[in-house]
Amino acid sequence: MLLFIGPLLFVLLFYAAVRARQAGLSGTRVVLIVVVGSAGIVVLMFGILAWGFRDFG
DSSP states (O other): OHHHHHHHHHHHHHHHHHHHHHTTOOHHHHHHHHHHHHHHHHHHHHHHHHHHTTTOO
16 A cells, blocks of 8 residues: 555655646745655655554564
8 A cells, every 4th residue: 555655646746846836836835845745745654654553563
């Protein structure tokens, strides 16, 4: 599940960033969107991983 969702979310994030840049959003804001989005995806992936191992051991 993680191997499918993580890369898909990153592709969608970068696609949205390119679309935002083409729509005229400043580069600084696009970089901020990518940084915050990437951090959110990483936190989500670790959360799913921790949830999956909650009853392990």
